[in-house]
Amino acid sequence: MSTQSNLAGAYLAKGTIGNVGMPGAQIVHFSLVVVPSQNSVNGAVQITQATQNGNYQGQVSGKIFATGFGTTTQVVSLRGNVHSDRVTPIEIPFEAHLALDGSWNGTGGFAYANTHVENVPVVAEK
Template sequence: MATNELNEIEHLYLVAGNLGSPGAPILNLAVLFNSADGALSGEALIAQAIAPPNGRVVIRPVSGEVHGLGLQHYTRAFTLSGEYTVSVPPPAIGTYLAKFTATFVTDNDWVGQGSFTYGNQTVKDVPIRPR
């Protein structure tokens, strides 16, 4: 990999959700952004102050794309998707794959707003920012 290719990769640590609201699901993203092709890849963690095991959802891997945008002060729109394993609560036995999706609009500093869905939960119109 050439030196200029390394400069096109940005490590992003983002947090989305209503921070400070008790019980609100908070999305944490650790992703790599390739500015050359707009690709995002990494992992997500959704944390929520609810009874275990539902208070922590790990989604690996997540992937998506960033697109340029010219809407008010927002300059980027990005989407992410992935799957995670859900264990069926007793007395049933088993696991299944649930879907995760996210869509956000941000400025050049990755500050903005958007929504994310995991399983049958949708969290709308939440802020996102770097952590």
């Protein structure tokens, strides 16, 4: 007996979460493989910020679901760990949630370390 993954309809989603252009704002850059038939999302995030704490990056996984709520056609939740770009090998829990239209634009939020950001734009990379 063999098992196969059903990856039909899988696609790559890239974009940002945060107030791009606002001085000092933390911005999450994401690159995710989305498999709607399995309601799964897996990929990488990179957090850039203009503070002395530096940038973070890591792997995430999560779920995607259709909503049927007007222009918000899908919701995505992400979880994983990020680590500093510095030498310190400490991993920090990361979570994000997104309310999106079919083009991966919408609103979301994220949390890591002592940072919690809500109600910021999510913009798909063109």
